[in-house]
Amino acid sequence: MITETSSHYDHLEQMSVHDLLTNINKEDKTVPFAVEKAIPQIEALVVQIVKRMKEGGRLIYIGAGTSGRLGVVDASECPPTYGVPHDLVIGLMAGGDGAIRKAVEFAEDDAEQAWKDIEPYHPDEHDTVIGIAASGRTPYVIGGLNKARAAGLLTGCVVCNPGSAVAQAAEFPVEVVVGPEFVTGSTRMKAGTAQKLVLNMISTSVMIQLGRIKGNKMVDMQLTNIKLQDRAAKMVMSEIGVNREEAEELLAKYSNVRGAIDGYNQSR
Incomplete structure (x- = not known):
């Protein structure tokens, strides 16, 4: 698991603040290049999402921890930005809404819960489920993708390890391999940044394809401030x-x- 391999840096506690910031930034600079390599995978997924959403489908993100929170953030920003209904892009995470602020122990280990979380939305074959998991091995995400795929929904994922179980469960996997984290295993850093970039690309390109932008302006945005x-x-x-x-x-x-x-x- 590349995301769990040892950092390129050691003795972090001995570094000055300047060196810490400089080295974190050096690592962060590599992320967009990793995302660039995944553009063909992202494109294939977006094309399929747009096709289904034009037929009334919805986009559903599932994830745990940082990955789940990023999905919730992306989903929650679509209504004010594009004026779409709150249930068009849905963010679900292991442990429920309470886990957005406070981690819920072992929530990500329940392989049955993601589909239980999706079911109240009455999913159908026009909907898309995207599993977000830096490790690519989160049971909550794997189980949700397997159930969704069996039910005829489109499935995709955003992972940061190659050849993962999550990618195998998805029809359209997006693998952004960013390498070891500055703090070993802290995937809220480069992996989280990569996932945020990819989710930005997915939701933005989908909304543009659905006609929610005119020229380069957010003409459907909610005027909330x-x-x-x-x-x-x-x-x-x-x-x-x-x-x-x-x-x-x-x-x-x-x-x-x-x-x-x-x-x-x-x-x-």
């Missing part, structure tokens, strides 16, 4: 050439940038 309201007003002003007051009136009427622009154009 002053910063986003200001950004939305500037988008509307730029797109249709109205002043600030008119843009804000349109946003108040239609609730988002896309609606404001379309409503204005239709009224002309």
